[in-house]
Amino acid sequence: MELQTQVRSPGTGGSRRLFLWKRFKKQKILHLFVGLGMIYLLIFAYTPMFGILMAFKDYSISGGIKGIFTSDWVGLKYFDEFVHDYQFGKLVRNTLVLSLLKVIFAFPAPILLAIMLNEVKHMAFKRLVQTISYLPHFISWVVVVGVSYAFLSADVGVVNKALMAMGFTDEPLAFLTSPNYFWGLAVGSAVWKEMGWWTIIFLAAISGISPSLYEAAEIDGAGRLARIRYITLPGMKGTIVVVLVLTIGSILGGGLVGSNFEQAYLFGNSINNPTSEIVQTYAFRVGLSDGRFSYAAAIDLIQSVISVALIFSSNYIAKRVSGSSLF
């Protein structure tokens, strides 16, 4: 992403300062515009960042913002408490398994879809498939969970009714209320919701490949699969790497492959809790529901530090291995 080109101003010392001042005055309305945005970010993005301090303090909500600075330091007490929490092992395992499964299944899906769409010669059909496939991206997780309920629940779910009518099973399968199904449910719904959306970016990458490459390959006798393997895939490599870096960086939050939090929170219930409770839902519960702000902030902080570390290391590895990277 190209962000700015700084124009070097001529002159030095006093004359330079005068020159800058003149330029600033000329641009004052623009600085007013930008200043609004800066104040906004200061309040809603940067003040919460200072709030990270509360993870190291005995913060009480009655202290307000000031309390972030004035409450007593407790060092790593809350981090220590989390590591020794009896749920710690389960939370870490669930968070990692869910994230990894989603990278393994939800990340390649749009690449495959883009490659298949690229092979379609009927433009109308291609456009139709594309338009329909990214529709679920615009639907909220609440509706996705509602749809899953309508399809998979034990009492009203169409799938269970159909399976029973066809004699595959005698009793409804508890897709939504059994720890055995939660991971499959989360990965499946993430693929369903986000596959078509990410296909847009991969199709754009494919459209940047020169048609003459395909023509040359065809003359050399390369079949369809060979052309996909030796031209389409290498042509998408840069985009694949960038999206992979982004995916790995946001894997704990589930960013690109569907929000882990929303899924775990909405699909979660007391029965599938052994597989559905993740670090984020736990932090939410102890933080906002139980009012343990410092403890929850500490858990949140661990998670964001790991995320930032992941994005930088995956970016570094990508740069070394393939030469393409995000930054």
Add this chain to the structure above:
Amino acid sequence: MLKSQRQKDFVFDSVIYVVLFVIMLTMLYPFYYVLIASFNKGSDSLLGGVYLWPRNFTLENYRVFMDDPKWVKAFLVSVLRTVSGTLLGLLLTSIVAYGLSHRDLLFSKVYFTVIVFAMYFSGGLIPYYVVLRSLGLLNSFAVYIVPSMLSTFFLLIAISFFREIPAELKESAHIDGAGELTIFFRIILPVSTPVLATMALFMGVGQWNSWLDSAYFVQSEELRTLAFRMMEVINKSNSPMDSLAVANSVSAGVTSFSLQVTSMVVSIVPIICVYPFLQKYFVHGIMLGSVKG
């Protein structure tokens, strides 16, 4: 040789078309099923076997939905937050982006550092909650609008769009004596329809679908959004304790399941309605400023 190649191509094409067709059905059928279920008598849906069209057609579900002040209020709150949130978000984002789109802007390096840093780091939910609480935004309608007026992502997209506008357009207006405000509102905004439409789509859909803020930051029943109400019903019927509630009919054959699918249709329809109008803009719009292949 040539013939066998053609046969291979035919097999290859057939496989792809079949797979794509199946994918398309998988994406579409759930929406269709929810639609027919909302027009089927609730108690009849529970028996199963409704796959292709309503077996016991009724408008009762919609009638009960519209008679319930809880749902109607939630719908209105959602409409209001979507309209005002989108308009205010567009205004602030484009104003800030316009300032930043000037390549000769002083301190632009500082400004961009502030933005990019805010894009990658955040304080997390708990400190954010504390900030909203201190600002007195909790439990007010403003909590839906104010904190989401500026997103760094849209900001960067808008900046790269404004930079593509030919400089001559601004220069000639300057010569005619127009100030920055006039230029922005009279010239820049009107030629920026594609990016404005793109951002409006995303902000609007985000506002319309949002339930987290209604769950976290609001206690007043008056301020609940449609998405939140839906979450409430789904959670209730999803939790094992309450599966009996499904059998409890609200009135003439209406069940909590049929009410749930009805509310889902009500929440999906507005999105489907704006989709075709804005779709032509967003593929191009989202590619600006994002990954360049």
